[in-house]
Amino acid sequence: MNRTTLLFTIAALIISAVLFIAFRPKMTKAMTPVAQTADEKPPGGRRVVKTNAEWKKILKPDQFYVLREKGTERAGSSSLNDIHEDGTFVCAACKNPLFDYKAKFESGTGWPSFFQPIAKNAVKAAKDGAFGMVRTEIMCSVCDGHLGHVFDDGPKPTGLRYCMNGTAMQFVKN
Ligand SMILES: [Zn+2]
Incomplete structure (x- = not known):
């Protein structure tokens, strides 16, 4: 490759990148109307990133199983199911307010259910093809902890059902 070819290739790559950024399709928008999109930041730009070994020291085994290994708690097992008091459900791992x-x-x-998150960027969504089902996984936007899934058979005003693991959350009274 001579110098002219190299310069031409670099210029072509830069132009392609600029065109891609300018006209890229909004791919993440179709997932759910309320969950965070790829270019949105978590509340306050806050991020909590830890290794599995570090999380194991902080979380109880059942919390680690749900939040870090994408497990699902037994239906009806969470004490958060019956809570309807004035308060906020926060992430059990990083305390990010969720619902x-x-x-x-x-x-x-049998799982705590919500029709919308407390803020659009409190959670983020990802496609989940596990067990042969196509579902939309919901994670905490701050620590990426697995919370549950979102379905489109929820009540008004959003029509969404955020089916959450109570194990992944804590209730904080207002
Ligand atoms: Zn979190």
Whole structure:
């Protein structure tokens, strides 16, 4: 490759990159209407990143299983199911506020259910193809901890059902 070819290639790459950034499709938008999109930052730009060994020291075994290994708690097992007091459900790992009690509803599933997160960027969504089902996984936007899934059979006003693991959250009274 001579110098001219090299310069031409570099110029072509830069132009391609600029065009891609300018016209890239909004791919993440289709996932759910309320969960965070790729270019949005978590609340306050806060991030908590730890190794699995570090998380193991902080979290109880059942919390580690759900939050870090994407496990699911047994339906009806969480004490958060029956809480309808004035307060906020926060991430059990990093304390990021996730859901307001006003968005909680009785889904009859045995898992704490909400129709929207406390802020659009409190959670983030990802496609989950595990067990042959295509579902949308919901994670804490600050620590990436697995919280549960979102479905489109929820009540008004959003029509969404955030099916959460109570193990992954804590309730903080207002
Ligand atoms: Zn978190």
